[in-house]
Amino acid sequence: MSDAKWITQLQAVLDCPVREHQLPIHDWRLLSSEQARQPNERLQKPKTNAVTIGDYVSGPEGATWFALEQHADHVHVLEINRQQRLSEMEIRLIGWAVNQMLAESSKNYEGFSESERYASELGTWIDEQLDASEPKLLLPDRLISRGRLFSSMIPFLLVCEQAESGRASFGELEKLLRTFLAEDVLIIPLKEQEWLILGPASLIHDAQSGERDEEEEESLEESLASIAFGLHEMLASEWMGDCHLAISHPISPANSIIGTTALLRETVHLGRAFHIGANIHLPWLLHLERLLNTIPEAHRIKFVEQALKRTDAFLDPEILTTLETFFALDCNVSETAKKLYIHRNTLLYRLDKLKQETELDVRQFRDAVLVKIILLLYKVTKRA
């Protein structure tokens, strides 16, 4: 059971808010010494200087804090906020629960290397925040202090297709990525078969450097895309086979790891839904898909049916491939014909045929936009 689940359980049993909190060490000591002066008040007298896990102090407004971990300037506590005073029995039980919670989370990492233990702890925390109704956006100190999370890093989200991942493969993946990307790459396991990878931002410079002739300088997004394609190629051939990979702009993980992980997860989800067969998903290319994804299923189907006189016009794989290529090449007829190895007139014939069947001429901007939307919606609605 994760820490969050322990807290939810306690909240349900005690019927009051329970949360993790940081109490300045000075406040802890003050409250602790006040508490020590009150006879018969306490079940267990906390020592005034050293803090033991499960120790508690009571605040003036009904809050009770149980110590989880002591730091130099603060105590990481579990705050129980109930108007009604906790009974002796409840205090004992909460103390026991706190010890169980901490013992369980440390027991889970037995046999892990230091880097894997840290990565797993970080992954669990990220996962908890992403599942929480009110996620914390800043990393807690205990996780920052052991990482390199203030420097600029490139975030990738890797989702495996085949069941070879998991705890056993952490070491192998770490070794592989250290060889491939950089020694200081950070791999964070999230859900089963899902990994957040933080690579150094210097990769962008490495990818951009080299001899260039008269070519224009590569944009940041082009560099990131080429890094993602290279990484995917390497993982497919040198590790576990096929996988999905999303990449985003460099971030400072300490401040934005939750938001970025959420973005990357959404990117993989959208990429898989709207672009079957694609394995590398780039958030800056999925704006339209993100918008369309918010439309309820029934509305999508209705729209597609209304927009087309014959819904089977897009069933023809030849038309689908033609339109996808045509849009990918900015509606350039010559380039599309070249890419498809067909004569320009053949392409024009196909587009005219589509126009006859649907009354939509994709050479016109307005109709092109509409067909692009129909195509995206059609792909997700036909599988529903």
Next chain:
Amino acid sequence: MAGVRLEHVYKKYAGTDLASVKDFNLDIKDKEFLVLVGPSGCGKSTTLRMIAGLEEISEGKLFIGERLVNDVAPKDRDIAMVFQSYALYPHMNVYQNMAFGLKLRKFKKAEIDKRVREAAKILDIEHLLDRKPKALSGGQRQRVALGRAIVREPQVFLMDEPLSNLDAKLRGQMRAEISKLAKRLETTVIYVTHDQIEAMTMGDRIVVMKDGIIQQAASPEELYNHPVNIFVAGFIGAPSMNFITGSLAEAGGAVRFKANNIDVLVPDGKAQQLREKGLIGKEIILGIRPEDLHEEPVFHEASPQTIVNAHVEVAENLGHEMFLYLNGLGKDSVIARVDGRSGVKEGVNVKLALDMNKVHIFDKESELNVFEV
């Protein structure tokens, strides 16, 4: 090096009853250059990806050499892949790109260096070893991708449309180079393409696929001259084989093929086979390749009973040959490939002799070639 064997292989995706690849059986010999060809969606790339280990096999067995590899990870299959969407490692130079797989497999530095330099020499990219991918042209990148596969010295090379991102000229050049390379390396190659010119020129054997099913697996010559059904006959050859629906009639001991504006004699050998198969008096589909319609007088004299008249709708002169788009023969347009110096013009009527020894007859219902069943 090793062969590859697929036994009753199926690929089904979750949530669908339809199989993308159905009962695929094939024995690919050691050192064979095998080409999988077919229209988009026919299952050729899925088959290759199953061999690569990038797609799970739903049913059936896959052997590389004598080893069953259904559950073996791609990296442990001793294969090397070059795909259409090949991507180089952008932060590494050409040398590092080629050496990476070997470095990962803990090869000694000297051995890595030897293999990389040898591959670079074969591919003529020795002068590019220090460059980053960004500084390379499309053709050079393609060579590096090939080099990365070559240095592994795998048992099997898998290539999925590796030339489709190149322009026509470079594609022709690389096509020849890959063929040479395969012979030089003496390795098994499985090559996927939708381009029948690549298939015909590169493959020792070609597998034509449609709807996830093997239609025919044979040498290029066999496929061209003895297609087993209408699909293979129409898919292989450019321009495609002409198909004319008509009927077979017998009078005075001679069998004739009759259709709109066509009444031609079927040669004795073929006529006998048609009689034995009970096709006389029935509707069939006649298939004839464009080069088997002749406008030269010498053919007219030799085969007076196979002459037809047609109207030339379009004449495309390519210099060394000319394509005539004819109407008036059967329901659809018929194409003839004639000499570029024949002087035939658009809009005229032309006499053509059909080489009836080269025609194929297809059953109208099963679409099978009745001479090949």
